[in-house]
Amino acid sequence: MSASAAPQPLPTYVTLVSGATAGVVELMCLYPLDVVKTRLQLQRSSAGGAAPYRGVIHTLGRIARDEGPGALYRGIGPLLLLEAPKRAIKFGANDFWGKVFRPLFPGRGTNATHALLTGCTAGATESLVVVPFELVKIRLQDRAQTHLYRGPMDVVRKIVAESGWAGLFRGLPATMVRHILWNGGYFGSIPLIRSYLRPPTNKRERMQNMLFSGTLGGFIGTVLNTPADVVKTRIQNTSAGPGQQKYRGIVHGFARILREEGPAALYKGFLPKVVRLAPGGGLLLFVVESINSQVRHLLGPPYI
Numbered sequence: 001m002s003a004s005a006a007p008q009p010l011p012t013y014v015t016l017v018s019g020a021t022a023g024v025v026e027l028m029c030l031y032p033l034d035v036v037k038t039r040l041q042l043q044r045s046s047a048g049g050a051a052p053y054r055g056v057i058h059t060l061g062r063i064a065r066d067e068g069p070g071a072l073y074r075g076i077g078p079l080l081l082l083e084a085p086k087r088a089i090k091f092g093a094n095d096f097w098g099k100v101f102r103p104l105f106p107g108r109g110t111n112a113t114h115a116l117l118t119g120c121t122a123g124a125t126e127s128l129v130v131v132p133f134e135l136v137k138i139r140l141q142d143r144a145q146t147h148l149y150r151g152p153m154d155v156v157r158k159i160v161a162e163s164g165w166a167g168l169f170r171g172l173p174a175t176m177v178r179h180i181l182w183n184g185g186y187f188g189s190i191p192l193i194r195s196y197l198r199p200p201t202n203k204r205e206r207m208q209n210m211l212f213s214g215t216l217g218g219f220i221g222t223v224l225n226t227p228a229d230v231v232k233t234r235i236q237n238t239s240a241g242p243g244q245q246k247y248r249g250i251v252h253g254f255a256r257i258l259r260e261e262g263p264a265a266l267y268k269g270f271l272p273k274v275v276r277l278a279p280g281g282g283l284l285l286f287v288v289e290s291i292n293s294q295v296r297h298l299l300g301p302p303y304i
Contacts, residue, residue, distance in 0.1 A: 008302040009099060014295050015288070016092040022287035023087025026280045027079060032072035033276035036060055038141040040269035041233045044261070056272045067143070075140035077152050082133040089129055091288055093122035094187055112192045119187030123179035131175050132168040135159065135236045142237055174232035174250040178225045185221035186214075186281055193217060210289050211282040218281020222274045227266035229273070231257065 053059040098118040105114040193213040200206035231253035247253035296304040
C-alpha cells in the first residue's frame, strides 16, 4: 500500500479477524520451535556433564525420540485457545493505538516513530491477556514438571490453590517488557525497512516486500526481547512458595542469571526463538495484509 493512496483505515474488527487467522496459521506451522526454545531456556549451565539439549536440531530429535512426536506439540492446547485472541489483540491493539496516536504525527503514510510508539503500547496491552496462558504453557513444556500436571486445567487448579488467582499473573512485569520490546521492534521497524525497499510494481513484489519486512522485523524484535523472555520463563517456571522464589522479579532475575551463568545465558533459546519468530513475523504480516487487501477490494472506496 503506497503512502500516496492514503486509503481510509479498515474497521478495527477486520484487523481483529485477520490477526486471529494469521496467529493460528503461524502457531500450527512453527510451534515445535517454541517447545525447543523453552527447553533450552530452562536448561541451567553446569560445571560438568554434557547438556541434555545442544541446539535446535538436536533438541527436536531428542524430544521426538525420547518422548514421541506428540511432545513437540505439548502445551499447544492453551495456546490454541489463546492464539486467535492473542494475535487479534496484537494487530487490533496496534490498529487501535495507531489511530489514537495518529493526530500526534500529521502527514501521509506511516511514520517510524508513530509505528514504534504504537507497537510498544500494543505490546503492553497484549501482555495483560497472555500471561496466564504463557504460565500454563511453560509448566507443561518443562519435562521436569510434566508428571505434576494432568493437563492445562490441572495446572490452573494447582497454581490457584498454591498462590490464589493472582498466581496466574506471575511474571507479568517481565512478560510486559518482553511484549513491549518485541512489538516495538517489529511494528516500529517495518515502515523503516519498507522505506529502503524498491516500491513494488505488482502484487507479487508487494507480497515479497511484506514477507521480507515482516521477517526482518521479527528478527529485530526477537533480538531485543530475548533476555526478557528468558527471565520471564525462569520466573514462571518456579513456585511462588516461601523459600522457592529463585527469581523474585525481572530486575532480580536479570541480575541473578548474569551473576550465576553469564551474559550468554540471557540469549538461551535464541536460535529456535528467532527461527520461529523471524519467519513467523513475515508469515503474520503476509496473512494479515493479504486478508486486509481482499477486504479492501470487497468494501471498495474509501478503503481502497
